Amino acid sequence: MSNRIMAWVDERLPVTEMIKSQATEYPTPKNLNYWWNFGSLALFILIIQIATGVFLVMHYKPDAVLAFDSVEHIMRDVNFGWLLRYMHANGATFFFITIYIHILRGMYYGSYRRPREILWWFGVILFFLLMGTAFLGYVLPWGQMSYWGAAVITNLMSAIPVVGEDLVIWLWGGFSVGDPTLNRFFSLHFLLPFVVAGLVGLHIWALHAVHSNNPDGIDLEAKDNIPFHPYFTIKDFYGLGVFLIVFCSFLFFAPNFFLEPDNYIEANPMQTPAHIVPEWYFLPFYAILRSIDFLGQFSKLAGVLAMGGAIAILFVLPFLDRSPVRSFRYRPLSRALFWIFLVNCFVLGWVGYNPADSVILGGVPIVFVGRAASAVYFGYFVLLWFITQFGIEKPKPVPESL
Numbered sequence: 001m002s003n004r005i006m007a008w009v010d011e012r013l014p015v016t017e018m019i020k021s022q023a024t025e026y027p028t029p030k031n032l033n034y035w036w037n038f039g040s041l042a043l044f045i046l047i048i049q050i051a052t053g054v055f056l057v058m059h060y061k062p063d064a065v066l067a068f069d070s071v072e073h074i075m076r077d078v079n080f081g082w083l084l085r086y087m088h089a090n091g092a093t094f095f096f097i098t099i100y101i102h103i104l105r106g107m108y109y110g111s112y113r114r115p116r117e118i119l120w121w122f123g124v125i126l127f128f129l130l131m132g133t134a135f136l137g138y139v140l141p142w143g144q145m146s147y148w149g150a151a152v153i154t155n156l157m158s159a160i161p162v163v164g165e166d167l168v169i170w171l172w173g174g175f176s177v178g179d180p181t182l183n184r185f186f187s188l189h190f191l192l193p194f195v196v197a198g199l200v201g202l203h204i205w206a207l208h209a210v211h212s213n214n215p216d217g218i219d220l221e222a223k224d225n226i227p228f229h230p231y232f233t234i235k236d237f238y239g240l241g242v243f244l245i246v247f248c249s250f251l252f253f254a255p256n257f258f259l260e261p262d263n264y265i266e267a268n269p270m271q272t273p274a275h276i277v278p279e280w281y282f283l284p285f286y287a288i289l290r291s292i293d294f295l296g297q298f299s300k301l302a303g304v305l306a307m308g309g310a311i312a313i314l315f316v317l318p319f320l321d322r323s324p325v326r327s328f329r330y331r332p333l334s335r336a337l338f339w340i341f342l343v344n345c346f347v348l349g350w351v352g353y354n355p356a357d358s359v360i361l362g363g364v365p366i367v368f369v370g371r372a373a374s375a376v377y378f379g380y381f382v383l384l385w386f387i388t389q390f391g392i393e394k395p396k397p398v399p400e401s402l
């Protein structure tokens with residue numbers, strides 16, 4: 001019976017053929033390691049975020065007077081509301097952990113290189129959108145950090161010459177962050193995940209057009225591939241199981257580990273918190289923003305440009321890397337640079353976490369560390385171009401097939 005139904009459908013829309021060619025029998029490199037699990041994991045988390053978000057919206061009130069209480073109502077009165085909210089809030093954190101690993105995997109194995117540039121660009125746009133979505137979402141509980149975080153970040157627009165001040169007022173829908181701001185942020189926070197979902201479709205389309213890269217970074221022959229199902233479905237499910245153990249451990253035993261205590265205090269425009277910090281996943285970029293404080297009236301604009309540039313530079317990464325070899329497995333210098341880059345991201349995060357006027361051991365102002373770490377961040381891209389453009393790096397021999 002089901003065969004007859006499928007035959008009827010297939011005659012009109014070749015679904016079986018599509019599933020075979022794009023999923024079950026889709027040729028996949030046999031040497032993919034666990035770092036290739038994070039794409040499907042990101043997709044899973046996107047689904048969690050949309051599903052929990054839809055239910056949160058049923059009880060949330062996007063109103064400056066009611067928002068904070070409506071979140072408390074979700075936490076205390078709604079059946080399993082606490083679970084929905086903790087899943088959504090911690091889901092954002094785990095989304096970023098997953099995406100950072102996903103991006104770094106691509107950087108290490110040269111997945112951004114020809115012919116995967118468009119696939120990479122869709123990824124960078126997704127990264128921008130995810131950051132925007134997370135920022136907008138964080139404003140919705142209307143706690144102290146929601147309010148003041150929104151105030152600090154939206155104020156950055158005022159650095160734009162001539163129109164900046166007007167733009168900020170337009171963005172706020174008033175003369176300060178307030179009810180209209182909350183309303184529009186809610187509307188956009190609801191919309192963006194669906195744009196993200198559409199872009200993920202394009203991302204995967206671009207992936208399937210050129211197929212996966214692999215840890216050796218070489219172009220594969222047909223014999224080097226195996227069908228996606230059952231080999232990678234089972235591997236993805238295994239990864240998902242491990243992820244769920246970690247995710248649920250936080251959810252049920254330390255749900256506030258990544259959340260900011262100040263955000264359990266209702267937004268108060270008359271009282272600035274002692275220390276305004278963004279969520280952990282923005283900290284490295286926040287540090288870059290603050291590291292430019294020596295240009296007088298141009299510091300703010302330069303900081304904003306540096307922060308935006310820190311992400312936008314990923315767009316040109318495929319053209320900066322001129323090596324004949326993709327994977328850093330066979331590129332000792334690039335590999336060393338990569339590890340320095342990674343450690344430096346943690347340093348930037350730590351700088352971003354500390355107040356701008358703090359000093360570290362020996363009385364060194366932390367902004368000095370921030371400036372040095374920002375230079376190292378951009379230095380990675382410059383040096384990668386330099387050592388590959390002028391043949392300074394001598395790649396090791398690469399296998400011809402698996």
Ligand code: HEM
Nearest residue numbers: 036038039040042043106111120123124126127200212213
């Ligand atoms: C919502 C966010 C995202 C989702 C759901 C997603 C999903 C996926 C999936 C399912 C794959 C195939 C499995 C894998 O290779 O891991 C993949 C591959 C890839 N993604 Fe993403 N991705 C996202 C964001 C990004 C970002 C931000 C970047 C880079 C800036 C990126 C770059 C890539 C690249 C280069 C590949 C091909 C990897 C290879 O073949 O070696 N993705 N993505």
